[in-house]
Amino acid sequence: MRSDQHDEPGRAREWRERLRAGDVEAFTELFRAYADQVHRLAASLCADAALAEDVTGETFLTAWRRRDTLHTGDESLGPWLMGIAARQSLNATRGRRRQLSFVSRHGHRLLADTPDIADDVTARLDGAARLDRTQRAVAHLRPRELEVLALCVWSGLTPQEAARALGVSAGTVRSRLFRARARLRELTDPAEPAHGPPPRPRPVLNARPALEEPR
Amino acid sequence: MNDPVLDDQLLSELRTLALRPDPAPLAPVDRARLEAAVVEAVVGAAGPRRSWRDVAPAALVAACLLAVLGLVAVPFVTSRPDTRPAALPVRAEPAAARALQGLATVALASTTPRVGADDFVYVRSTVISNEGAYGEGVELGAPHEREIWLSQQERPAASGLIREFGQDWPLSGAGRASAPGPDRPTYAWIDDLPTDPDRIVAELESRQPFGSEQSPEQYAFDRIGDIVTENLVPPELASALFEAVTRLDGVRLIDDVQDAIGRRGFGIARTDERFGTTTVWVFEPGSAVPLGVRWYLPGPSSDPQAMTLFGATAIQERGVASELGVAPGESADALT
Incomplete structure (x- = not known):
């Protein structure tokens, strides 16, 4: 799925100008155009309906706070929003996963929460296989690998779009995708042990004033 | 490196290695509530800083519910019974x-x-x-x-x-x-x-x-x-x-x-x-x-x-x- 289905060039340019001017109507239109897409990315990474909604809200508010960094071209705003959404989701789930391994307050929620799947048997099987692979990816990839996976593989951004959204080079995005592929190949190779060592709590990503839109 | 063919290969293999999750979509009532909350937070951002989550949730939910009641009233009516007797009985097991x-x-x-x-x-x-x-x-x-x-x-x-x-x-x-x-x-x-x-x-x-x-x-x-x-x-x-x-x-x-x-x-x-x-x-x-x-x-x-x-x-x-x-x-x- 292309990320720019909502805003043809003229629309994107107009939104950029109005957002930069602090136009709340434009913000509302942006929300309506992209809320579902942002939510799907958030729900894919969070596997928790309540958290995904929080992340969706935070994504749009973060976008609003960063509206000054928008340039005035006619590029779609989708990749920029998805970049923010991926980072917000990973921040939110990092805390959540930590809580899980710490048997802290809400540990059982993530453990038991799974993305909802349709109720017929075929869909359930597909869903289970899907979930298993997805969970492996979520559990074993480094946050930055997961981030580009979510953007390029799950949300349909090109490596170039993801690179611009994250403020890194396209080469960096590709090398993260290569690392993700190598890691996932290892996990799905039947010659390998059924599962690797349990994931350890991860250090928080280096603080980075990220996601300002590069010019 | 900027090779669309290589990108395609890489991405299509990754698609099979990590299938895209298929989470439940945002329900219309939730989207409406979220929209009201973030827009209100943005409008109020000029004043004292507050979280969008603080926006009078009950009132907001009620308002959104009214707005879309025709569409999705049933699940919410059944999931949140709100009428309770003034003094609650003891319900825990006696011991x-x-x-x-x-x-x-x-x-x-x-x-x-x-x-x-x-x-x-x-x-x-x-x-x-x-x-x-x-x-x-x-x-x-x-x-x-x-x-x-x-x-x-x-x-x-x-x-x-x-x-x-x-x-x-x-x-x-x-x-x-x-x-x-x-x-x-x-x-x-x-x-x-x-x-x-x-x-x-x-x-x-x-x-x-x-x-x-x-x-x-x-x-x-x-x-x-x-x-x-x-x-x-x-x-x-x-x-x-x-x-x-x-x-x-x-x-x-x-x-x-x-x-x-x-x-x-x-x-x-x-x-x-x-x-x-x-x-x-x-x-x-x-x-x-x-x-x-x-x-x-x-x-x-x-x-x-x-x-x-x-x-x-x-x-x-x-x-x-x-x-x-x-x-x-x-x-x-x-x-x-």
């Missing part, structure tokens, strides 16, 4: 209710330090946690120490700190801490709760996040558990909170149970209807301050009584710290 009433009496005679807005509630525990991989079986790790500092400020950048596995983990939501409430109980917020147990239950249940599929009883039980196990609670409130637990259906007594370091006592337990997980607060007879908590998953057999421990704590110290990352009685200088 649990007696134990809780005992705890309520003991709590009244206890003393807790006051906690100021700039202080941190500090709790040091021994923890046994599930180290198994996500989605796989339970593997309990060795007992280890966990320290937590909980900020008491209204709107700090981070709501606190966990020190565990030799590292510090700042506690924050997506960017900043939420306001004090059931999910982030500060001493001041706890102190402001009504002392009428029925009103506590009503207050907690009314704060359950919209769309949460836990039962209201489980939500209230979990929140009260957070408050009494990993916080400091004014005696009168502690007493009222234990009384409030007697109003919750499904609460039961476990006669003999141990905390994570083997201290024995009795347990107050409830099983989450949705997930099948059971939480047990462990008490030493004669004290209203829990020794620790145990968590169980259902199984491995289909026997409804079968449970697998997946975590336990033993609280070793509770106190008030004046600095984040520094235990009470410890000097910040001594650490450097």
Whole structure:
């Protein structure tokens, strides 16, 4: 799925100008155009309906706070929003996963929460296989690998779009995708042990004033 | 390198290695509520800073519900029964209710330090946690120490700190801490709760996040558990909170149970209807301050009584710290 289905060039340019001017109507239109897409990315990474909604809200508010960094071209705003959404989701789930391994307050929620799947048997099987692979990816990839996976593989951004959204080079995005592929190949190779060592709590990503839109 | 063919190969292999999840879409009523909340937060951003989550949730939900009632009224009507009798009956199992009433009496005679807005509630525990991989079986790790500092400020950048596995983990939501409430109980917020147990239950249940599929009883039980196990609670409130637990259906007594370091006592337990997980607060007879908590998953057999421990704590110290990352009685200088 292309990320720019909502805003043809003229629309994107107009939104950029109005957002930069602090136009709340434009913000509302942006929300309506992209809320579902942002939510799907958030729900894919969070596997928790309540958290995904929080992340969706935070994504749009973060976008609003960063509206000054928008340039005035006619590029779609989708990749920029998805970049923010991926980072917000990973921040939110990092805390959540930590809580899980710490048997802290809400540990059982993530453990038991799974993305909802349709109720017929075929869909359930597909869903289970899907979930298993997805969970492996979520559990074993480094946050930055997961981030580009979510953007390029799950949300349909090109490596170039993801690179611009994250403020890194396209080469960096590709090398993260290569690392993700190598890691996932290892996990799905039947010659390998059924599962690797349990994931350890991860250090928080280096603080980075990220996601300002590069010019 | 910029090779579209190579990109395609890479991406299509990744698509099979990590299938795209297929989460439930945002329901129209939730989208409408979220839109109202973020737009309101943006409009109000010129004034005093507030969180979009604070936007009068009940009123907003009601407004959105009215707006889309024709579409999706049914699930919400069934999931949130809001009419309750003024005085709630005792619903916990009789033995649990007696134990809780005992705890309520003991709590009244206890003393807790006051906690100021700039202080941190500090709790040091021994923890046994599930180290198994996500989605796989339970593997309990060795007992280890966990320290937590909980900020008491209204709107700090981070709501606190966990020190565990030799590292510090700042506690924050997506960017900043939420306001004090059931999910982030500060001493001041706890102190402001009504002392009428029925009103506590009503207050907690009314704060359950919209769309949460836990039962209201489980939500209230979990929140009260957070408050009494990993916080400091004014005696009168502690007493009222234990009384409030007697109003919750499904609460039961476990006669003999141990905390994570083997201290024995009795347990107050409830099983989450949705997930099948059971939480047990462990008490030493004669004290209203829990020794620790145990968590169980259902199984491995289909026997409804079968449970697998997946975590336990033993609280070793509770106190008030004046600095984040520094235990009470410890000097910040001594650490450097």
